[in-house]
Structure formats: structure tokens, C-alpha cells
Amino acid sequence: MELTERQTRIVEIVKNSSPITGEQIATKLDLTRATLRPDLTILTMAGVLEARPRVGYFYKENHEPSALLVRLRQLRVGDFKSIPAAIRPNISNYDAIVTMFTQNVGSLIVVSEEHELLGMISRKDLLKAALGKTDLQQVPVGVIMTRMPNIIMTMSDEPVLEAAKKLMQHQIDTLPVVETFIDEHGDERYEVVGRFTKTNVTKILVQIGTLGQ
Template identity: 45%
Template sequence: MIVIQLNQRQQKIIEIVKENEPITSEQIASMLNVTRATLRSDLAILTMTGILDARPKVGYFYSGINKLNLLGSDMKNKKVEDIMSIPVIAKKDDSLYEVIVNMFLSDVGSIFIIDDDESLCGIVSRKDLLKATIGGADMNKMPIGMIMTRTPNIITVEKEDSVILVAKKIIEHEIDSIPVVENIDDKIKVIGKISKTNITKLFLEIVDN
């Protein structure tokens, strides 16, 4: 289950709605001695998570946390292989120019770099490419291997890992995407990628359903 930490005011709002439903936002604000504008974000969070239900011209009702629990369960049960997408790959000897073109034609934030054995050896982001070009690097001659982040400093996941684990890694390391890898004959093969976009699409799919 995904646990959302509610602040004290949000918890108090829930208690008020439970005891006085249906109740308007004006009435809730009055009981808390704050303005309606102050409550706007709190009420939005509580309704989006399904804890409260809002009905026009009627007010707020307490609907429980079943929707939130269901969402958390659905997210927790999803594996990386369920939502991963095709990775964009370059070879370590490809020029800086070739990788820049590849990145923008593919419209991705990161490209995974492989060696001659097709084993993952690095990763390069838009920020890395920008730094290199601003620094005056010869885009046609410099190999991408010169500026990439190398293993073992690359965050990876496997196809059986949970989506929740991936989301935590993306947030913790402040990265755009993570390569999905598989160890084959002692080589780290890139079999997919998972990004913020993949996770957001999954979230919207679960909510829509």
C-alpha cells in the first residue's frame, strides 16, 4: 500500500467532514478559523485521493480511503517489465554529434551506452551533452565514451523489480530514466528503460480505470 502522509490540518478536515457531512468549504474554513483560499490545496488533495467526495452546491462527504488503498495495491503489484519501454542505445565510440542527433530525434532525456560486447558501460543525459558542447568539445571527433557516466555509477533495475522501487530510485537519485538490465553470460544487457513518463502513464491508467 502507498501511504500518503497527511498534515494536521488535512486530518482535522477529515474529522470535521465525518462529523458534519455534508459540509461546505466555507463552513470548514470557519470552523478552522482560516480562509477558503488557505484550504483550497488541502481539499484538492483529499478529493483527488478519494478520501473526500465533493458535490456541487451540497458540500463535502467522507468517502473513506478505499480508493487510495486500491491505487496503492495496483501500483505495488506492477513490475518493471509491465511498463518498460524500448531503450535508446549508442556505442561508446559514437561521436558526440551522433549521440546528440540520436537523442533529439528520439526525444529522450538519456541514452544508454554499450561497449563492443554490447554490455552496458555508461549513460549520457541532455545535461552531459550540453556541458560538453558549451565546454568547446569537438562534436564530430570526441567519442561519447569521454563524457558518459560510467559503470558502476549507473543506477539500474531488473524486469522483476517493482514499479514502486523504481519510482523511489528516480526520486532519490534525481534522474530521468533508468536502464532495465539483464545479466547474460556475465554481460550487462540493456533490455528496456523505465522513466518518469512510464510511471506517470501507469498512474493515469490506474486512476482512469
């Protein structure tokens, strides 16, 4: 259960005084009904509250998630990931920018010859380099990339919702999708098998929402 502070207060109010209208909740919180609408919608969609027309909101003890929600939670990254847009660390920042344009992606995954995850480079990193004194043609991406172990990753069997949470929490657009393997020294390493982005998440929402219409 991950409620915002305001959502927690709404749930408390509904628990203590249901049925209660949106208008009445808004008055108690000193907010407008319009400000509360998204919270009430989300809480009702998630099955925490029940909205009865012309009566008001009820708190749902032991709320059963809807079948759709159960399925939403079962979606796995592996079924919706994109192919990785990957480059080697020795190519120039200039060539990295050109690759971004030709592949039309916002981030590139930097990999070794064996497709092992070494780092990530984003449009933001490259803009920063372009602003500074970095010679884009001469300096390789390996110098300015964000490098392991500072990369947030996902795996094919991770739930889509967990991966989406990572994208939000870390304010990033792209997660490399990896598989772990053990190298000759017994250390854990990561092979890149895809990428998972906010575009994949948006596509999932559009597909769920528009199919069967």
C-alpha cells in the same frame, strides 16, 4: 506510508476532530481551502481519509486500499518498459546528439558490445559539453557520460511505483532496465534489456484513466 509534512498534519487534525470540513482544516492550518485541495484529494484517493458529502472528512482506521490501488501496486516495469536506445562508448558526442534526435529520446544508454551497461548520457550532459570547450566531433561519449556504478537502474520485476519513485528522487528522466549476470571473475554485471522513463509512467496514468470511459 510516505506523507509530506502537511499531509501528516492534515491526518492528525482529521484523527482528532472528525468529522471536519475542508474549510475547517484549512483554518486550523492557516491555509486556504484551495491550497489544501490536492492534499485532501490524494489522501482520499489513497483511502487514508473518507469524504462524506455535507458532513466532512473521517480518518479511516485500517483503511482497505481499493482494488484499483492494489492492482496499481502490482504493475511491473517489465510490462511497460520501452526498447533501449543504446549506443557504444566510442561514438562521438556529435553522433550521440544525432542519435537522440533520430530516436527522439532524452537519454541514451551506453553499452558494451555484449550489451552490458557502461553508462548513461543525457541531453543535459551533451548541452554542458556543447557549452564548454569540448570538441563534439572528436570527443567520444565514453568521456563525458555518467558511468557505472553511478547509474540508477531498474529491473523488469520491479513495481512500476518503485521505479517511478526512483525517477522522482534522483531527478532523472530515464532508468535503464537491466538483468544481472555473473562474469568470468564472479562479479555481478548488468545487461540492458530496456528503458523506463517518465513517458512510460505518463502513458500508464493516461491508459488507466481513459480506458472504459
